[in-house]
Amino acid sequence: VLRVGRSISGDIERATRVLSRFGEILSAGEIYASLQRLHATSRRLITETAHYDAVLMPVIAHPPLACGAMNPKGADAFIEDVLDRLRLARLLKFKPLFGQLMDKSLWFTHWPAIQNVSGQPSIALPVYVTDAGLPLGIQAAGRPGDEETLLSLAAQMEKISGWLTRRAPLQVPA
Structure with missing residues (x-):
């Protein structure tokens, strides 16, 4: 594998490094087959939603979490650390381990x-604030090449939601 540029390993989270290394161990055939499935699924999704100006969905699947809440703990952190330090991404080919990592990643977003x-x-817009003061948003997805409709929709939603005039509460330590 030809490597160019500086290492970014210190700039990204450990889980992201481990998953990116998974790509290094896939064969060309596995990558090609995955891309074919990805493109077929994308074409189907685009075809199914083509008659809508936009499709609305939540940005997150659960209420906002505290910073660091998704970081692995205990045995999960140990396994992730070993996979990272020893560059053992090939172990991710064992579907249960890879599935666990992906399930955790996709559970929230x-x-x-x-x-x-x-x-x-697509565009994500904050439209609601929880009792704890945390923003919740929606995502609008549009047709390929039709960013104009999404931007127009976003501008209208921002206007009616009052979000543009909202300011985060400023907490000053006592």
């Missing part, structure tokens, strides 16, 4: 992932 793989334009 599975809706945006759909547009990440389909290539559809």
